[in-house]
Every structure is written in structure tokens, then in C-alpha cells.
Amino acid sequence: MAIDAGDLRVDYHGDELLESTAPANPFQLFERWFTAAQESGSPEPNAMVLATLTADGRPAARVVLLKEANAEGFVFYTNYDSRKGQELTASPHAALVFNWLEMQRQVRIEGTVERVPAEVSTAYFQRRPRKSQLGALASPQSQEIPGREFLETRLAELDAQFAGQDELPRPANWGGYLVRPQLIEFWQGRRSRLHDRLVYRTADGTNTWSRTRLAP
Incomplete structure (x- = not known):
């Protein structure tokens, strides 16, 4: 099999992402973008790549579904005994990626991971079909x-x-994880490949965010 995935001369032409209009709190910007993704007709806007680390330090990634985003972070549910569950137990750090092609937007998240309270997992489990x-x-x-x-x-x-x-x-080995972000990057496709990249960072245990721009 041979695949040529070279330059197809496709230019990006999305909205702009400027410091003058971006909020100081990244959760507000994420809510704005997520709502826009829902309204765009994206088939599954809450789909996100979850990356973990194996015991020997190798990255492992898969797609899971976001079930809640709040001022603390991003929540998904799974089997604690699954491969990703075991990896998160051994190394409670993760990265997430949202990719909304319709709007030429991407959000990257890096942070620590913890289980949500058992009663929260039970309440969610029993709301499922x-x-x-x-x-x-x-x-x-x-x-x-x-x-x-x-x-x-x-x-x-x-x-x-x-x-x-x-x-x-609810099975005792099934429940939710909260990804508590320390870094959130927003990527907006722009013409001539001069994309907008705004990165928000916070120190552990604080809700004070700094914001910087990265070259595309």
C-alpha cells in the first residue's frame, strides 16, 4: 500500500483568534467553541483523543467521549480495569485533543487525572440507557x-x-475521571498557514491563568 498525503494546496480560512477578544479564563473560551461545534452539525463534537503513558513510558492514545466540562476540568467515564484505567492509575497524567474540522479548530489539554466521587459515577451510570x-x-x-x-x-x-x-x-470498577488541566491550547486555522495559537497555563492548584501566543 502506498499513500501520498502531501500538500493538496488546501488553504485554511477560519475565524481569527486574537488576544483582544479571547477571554482571560480558558474554560469560557472552551465553552464558546464547544457550543459552536455543536451548532455546526459536527457528528460527535464531544469526541476527544485521550493520551496516556504505559508503564515503560510509551504514549498510548484512543478516542473517548467528553461527558462534562466545568470549572475544575474535563470528565469522561470508563472501566477502571481497562488499559487506559490501569495506565492512569500508574501515571495520573493525561493529554486530550479535540479536533473540530468543520471550523478548522483544535484544542489541546494537558493535566493531572483523578477519579470523580463514587456517588457522581453512580448517578451518571444510572442515567445511561x-x-x-x-x-x-x-x-x-x-x-x-x-x-x-x-x-x-x-x-x-x-x-x-x-x-x-x-x-x-454500577460496577465498582467503572466510573469517571476528571482531567484537571494545567495547559489548554486553542488552535484556529488561518490563511497562508499562519494559524492562531493561544496557550493558557496555570500553576498546580490555582485557577489563575497566564496566556501566550505561539508561532504556528
Whole structure:
């Protein structure tokens, strides 16, 4: 297989991102951009790349879904025993990337990671569709299984076990993570490849942000 992904002479022509109009708090800018991504018709604007570190220091990445963003950070949910869960236990640091192609925008986030309180995870789990709850109970995420039939059999068993119940018990090994950012970079595509890049940084444990511009 040969792929030529060279310069296709496509120029960027997105909005501008200037210090004069960007808020001092990056969460306000993220909310503005995320809302615009939702309104743009993006099929899954909350999809984000999550990067972690393996035990030997190698990067590992996958796409997960943002479920909440607040003044503390960015929340997603998963199986704590999954590969990413184990990596976050060993090294509680992560990077996130949002890529909204429709608007020629990208947001990069780097920070520390912690589990959300158990009661928060339980409340979210029981708001999920019943089939999603069953799926979380049925799947030993990231573990090797003998085949697709293993999951389907397990799902049918759990469906029968919890017949008539819409709120299922949350597995102890399933819940949320909060990525508490220390760096948030906003990238806006511009003409002639002179893109706008504004980076917000904060010291650990503070909500005071500095802002700088990077060359594209």
C-alpha cells in the first residue's frame, strides 16, 4: 500500500483568534467553541483523543467521549480495569485533543487525572440507557475474550438477571475521571498557514491563568 498525503494546496480560512477578544479564563473560551461545534452539525463534537503513558513510558492514545466540562476540568467515564484505567492509575497524567474540522479548530489539554466521587459515577451510570448499563456490566474491557459470542451470552444473562430494572448497580470498577488541566491550547486555522495559537497555563492548584501566543 502506498499513500501520498502531501500538500493538496488546501488553504485554511477560519475565524481569527486574537488576544483582544479571547477571554482571560480558558474554560469560557472552551465553552464558546464547544457550543459552536455543536451548532455546526459536527457528528460527535464531544469526541476527544485521550493520551496516556504505559508503564515503560510509551504514549498510548484512543478516542473517548467528553461527558462534562466545568470549572475544575474535563470528565469522561470508563472501566477502571481497562488499559487506559490501569495506565492512569500508574501515571495520573493525561493529554486530550479535540479536533473540530468543520471550523478548522483544535484544542489541546494537558493535566493531572483523578477519579470523580463514587456517588457522581453512580448517578451518571444510572442515567445511561439500560442497554449501555448492561454493556458496561457485560464487558471486561481491554481483556482478551474467546469471541463475540462471549459478550452476547453475557449480555443476555445480565438482561435476564435484571429484568424489569431500569437502574442497574454500577460496577465498582467503572466510573469517571476528571482531567484537571494545567495547559489548554486553542488552535484556529488561518490563511497562508499562519494559524492562531493561544496557550493558557496555570500553576498546580490555582485557577489563575497566564496566556501566550505561539508561532504556528
